Amino acid sequence: MKTYSIQTQLKALYEQDEHLWLTEMVKLLKENRLNELDIENLIEELEDLGKRDKNKVESLLRQIIIHLLLLQYWTEEYEYNYRHWQGEIATFRIQLNRALTTNLKKYLLENQEDIYQEAVFIVTQKTGLSINIFPSNSPYSLEQLLNKDWLPEKFK
Structure with missing residues (x-):
């Protein structure tokens, strides 16, 4: 009792x-x-914790891709914003690399294409650029996206 x-x-x-x-x-x-x-609530909290971690790393990777796309394709704003975009890429990479575990990295690998498509959508909404100017599939490997020193060849 x-x-x-x-x-x-x-x-x-x-x-x-x-x-x-x-x-x-x-x-x-x-x-x-x-x-x-309190098993019932403990299970719920553990499941929510896993979802929060996945959402966090997914969001950080999406932000890296968004800013890489802005850097590469929004030429009208490049001169005014490229340093800011590079700074955002660096910040999000640091945060993402700190949050990553082996399982979360695997999760990102499995979902990278969907995250890329969402990033393209966001960039088209933000800039008014045509979706047709972006590669239909992600041109970035996860290793490139996580590498603090990597930028597309044109921007090194």
Whole structure:
């Protein structure tokens, strides 16, 4: 009966203070009190954590591609903005490389083409450029996109 009471309290705590709930979950895990865990909410949180990580690295990679496309194709704005775009590329690369794990890198490899297509869409919306001027498939390898020193040949 005591276990049920603790689990009920933890479920209520989850609704009131997620951070405190998480602290309690960690404590229970460290103390190997597995039968007292709020399993339902713990599973939900772990699934959400995985989604957040994927969304974060996907967003950072998309931003790198967007700024590479701006750098390469938005010639009317190049003189005024190229340093800013290069700075954004560098910033997003640093953030992405810090966040990457082996599994997240694999995820990006599997989804790189979709991320590229989204980036092209965003750039066409931002610039008014025709979608036809962009390569239909990503011209960048993931290694190039992650490499802090890599820029397309024309911009080195």
